[in-house]
Amino acid sequence: RKEVEQDPGPFNVPEGATVAFNCTYSNSASQSFFWYRQDCRKEPKLLMSVYSSGNEDGRFTAQLNRASQYISLLIRDSKLSDSATYLCVVKGATTDSWGKLQFGAGTQVVVTP
Amino acid sequence: NAGVTQTPKFRILKIGQSMTLQCTQDMNHNYMYWYRQDPGMGLKLIYYSVGAGITDKGEVPNGYNVSRSTTEDFPLRLELAAPSQTSVYFCASSYHAGEETQYFGPGTRLLVL
Numbered sequence: 001r002k003e004v005e006q007d008p009g010p011f012n013v014p015e016g017a018t019v020a021f022n023c024t025y026s027n028s029a030s031q032s033f034f035w036y037r038q039d040c041r042k043e044p045k046l047l048m049s050v051y052s053s054g055n056e057d058g059r060f061t062a063q064l065n066r067a068s069q070y071i072s073l074l075i076r077d078s079k080l081s082d083s084a085t086y087l088c089v090v091k092g093a094t095t096d097s098w099g100k101l102q103f104g105a106g107t108q109v110v111v112t113p
Numbered sequence: 114n115a116g117v118t119q120t121p122k123f124r125i126l127k128i129g130q131s132m133t134l135q136c137t138q139d140m141n142h143n144y145m146y147w148y149r150q151d152p153g154m155g156l157k158l159i160y161y162s163v164g165a166g167i168t169d170k171g172e173v174p175n176g177y178n179v180s181r182s183t184t185e186d187f188p189l190r191l192e193l194a195a196p197s198q199t200s201v202y203f204c205a206s207s208y209h210a211g212e213e214t215q216y217f218g219p220g221t222r223l224l225v226l
């Protein structure tokens with residue numbers, strides 16, 4: 001089982017719609033969680049951190065479920081510019097990776113007009 | 114303030130050739146990282162450095178070497194290129210270890226034939 005697992009998609013979303021997707025992680029002792037965004041043939045960039053109480057940043061909402069070991073990202077009112085691959089990132093995803101970031105393979109989102 | 118820069122952007126190597134991927138950051142970050150990204154896979158940590166003169170292996174170090182003689186520079190060396198090293202290589206930096214905000218360079222696409 002991969003340490004950080006994501007549905008690769010693509011999630012095809014009409015402009016203005018809502019899309020949500022999850023990421024599961026295998027180590028219950030993982031320290032913290034993030035979503036990064038990666039545009040096609042570009043470098044990853046931090047989108048937002050994921051806090052235990054859930055958090056919002058504009059149209060983006062991130063949730064953490066420690067009991068079931070998954071995090072989620074919800075995008076409301078999707079824009080064409082939201083088309084990207086969203087990388088789930090876990091700090092301390094394995095027992096020997098304390099302090100290091102483990103990246104999921106990403107979920108591709110395609111927003112269509 | 115250029116952030117993290119990488120050269121070259123793209124390179125084709127023959128099997129057995131060697132090359133150095135350059136990485137420079139101007140943010141005075143102590144921590145620097147080299148990742149590789151293969152299709153359908155998450156970023157894998159190759160090597161990292163916690164400061165000038167200090168480097169350590171990541172998850173997939175075989176076939177690579179690094180050095181860190183200055184805070185700014187963190188070159189990655191491939192000694193005997195193999196087709197399995199065909200990948201996109203990203204350099205990143207952060208102020209603290211395992212900090213969620215890692216700043217990535219634009220990447221180097223390497224093809225080994």
